[in-house]
Amino acid sequence: MKNRWLSLGLCGIMTASLLAGCGSNSSTASSAGSASASASGSAAASGKVYYLNFKPEQDQQWQDLAAKYTQETGIPVTVVTAASGQYETTLTAEMGKSDAPTLFQVNGPVGLKNWKDYCYDLSGSDVYKQLTSDDFALKDGSAVDGIAYVIETYGIIYNKALLEKSGHSVSEITNFASLKSVVDDITANSSKLGFAAFTSAGMDGSSDWRFKTHLANLPIYYEYKADGIGFTDAIKGTYLDNYRQIWDLYINNSTCSPKDLSAKTGDDAVSEFVNGKAVFYQNGTWAYNDIKSVGDDNLGMLPIYIGAQGEENQGLCTGSENYWCVNKNAPAEDIQATLDFLNWVVTSDEGTTALAQDMGFVSPFKAAKESTNPLVKIANQYIADGKTSVDWCFATMPSEEWKNGVGSALTAYAADQTDAKWAAVVSAFVDGWASEAKLANG
């Protein structure tokens, strides 16, 4: 009998642990709904807006802006921000609910594939007419599915004071060869100088996108340019030797041994850069808040030179992976409310100020104000100087899976820099692209 009780009790424990195993992954969305609407308002006041925001850095600013709009018009605006790296998961969950987001984001043509059937055609909307160029619209045939709302730029951010201390100036660096000679010189003297050339090229999940996505953009960009295309199902890898050059430069001249890169995080790189342990740090305008303690005047940005033909005229990498999409399955009055809200954000004084100053965005809208972000100013200078910006071709990468494959191969190569390991990178890049493109379309 005793035995029965034992097994009964254990069964209980067992069931409990089973159930615990089945626990749903509750989305870690930070939600702070706006105040409920006051009764005042115009005809569209019956609608409501629910924005699922992609950028955790700007969560508070969006909440404030939404509250302001609600105060002004009485239309409730809810902003929910997905946790970093969890946007797709959160969006999938939220879109399945009855009160689905009316406004969401995709990251480009590949991200759009998942959500095409949910995108309201924005071609007749006011906010579309506010775009400065059609390049910033994400189109599917003649339908406008998404509208870019922030233009970002990345390159090699550098610390001016440290560069001077090493006896070099930025005017020396005009292509890959000159970048390499400066870097080699810093590495040769690094023990004397007390800092390295590059921050650690961490391949932890918090940092690897800088290399498997952003750095990988350059060989893709040059290949597209050479072939005169904007999209492909089969990359050839013409510029992969250049990719190897720049990757070698990053990993062999950094603050740590290339063998340790697999465990280095994004925070490691930031702290190395902020604490003056390295001169160069590959990242973009969005990173300004992390590194501003270096000092606005002390920050500079260089194009990522990979040794391609004519790169003396190459600028920074500029583009967008943030597209607004309106959920076409939402009730008509909600869609209208969302469109009105968007138009208000990009045209009103409060909206444009919030975008440019509070969030530090460069927005491709006619009424946009100038951003206060110093990295943005540097980026604008390159354009004013007549340099050709590098497009963000990484939005055409076939899948997350492809990026992960390239990332794995890059990490393995960093720890053991042989031709065989590089062949694995090439295979992940070229063969992986073909097979992933086939799987994504199939």
Place this chain on the structure above:
Amino acid sequence: MEKALKKYSPVFILPTLAAFIIGFLYPFCQGLYLSFCKFTTVRDAAWVGLSNYAKVFADASFGNAFRFTVAFAVVSTLLINVLAFTLALVLTRGIRGTNAFRTVFFMPNLIGGIVLGYIWQILINGVLSNLAKPLLALNTAAGYWGLIILMCWQQIGYMMIIYIAGLQSIPGALTEAAEIDGANSWQILWKVKLPMVMPAVTICLFLTLTNSFKLFDQNLALTGGEPNHATELLALNIYNTFYARSGPQWKGIGQSKAVIFFILVVVIALVQLRSTRSREVQQ
């Protein structure tokens, strides 16, 4: 009294039943249905028949994940149970500080899987780095043994408690009788204690085996499937199918993987339960 109980039994059953239906049965059936569909969210599913299942078997990564999972489950189940049983034997001898030891061994079980994963990642990377070996993200063998060490560390204490309960329920008269009959301690262990704790063995084997098969958090945090999916267990493989691929067809494929995974776990668990149950003895 009995009559009243009978009359009101639906009322008492209802909350649990409702929770079970809403929280388990309904999602399960929906999941089953979705595995035959192409969908982006659960509301817009389009029936595609068996094609998702066909694609699962064409996906080499699923087979790899399956092999890795089996290798992991077998070794970790054996190690956890042998070690937990040994600890239970030691800690039922009435040595000093028994309770303190039991508490300490049980404690890792109270820490969440993700946290444990990251803690062990730091520990193991530290050791590997000192030995100048490739770190976890590049080292399949280290990833495999790391997972096993992690799971042992987490689960041994829990299984130990169950074994202790089993050992303590053995009547003293039995072991005493065996001693008087001249059995040595080894014989007592094999011929008396082990048959008597078979119910606990059944439970522990069941728990460790299914836990190993379903392992997700620790896998995600410790290795994330690196290098290149080589240390990816089935659950993580399903998750990656669902979220790391683009195109709506992958959701359905991930879902059918999940159904196959469920059937697999159920079959293995039932076979194991049947085989150990048959060895249980009645007191």
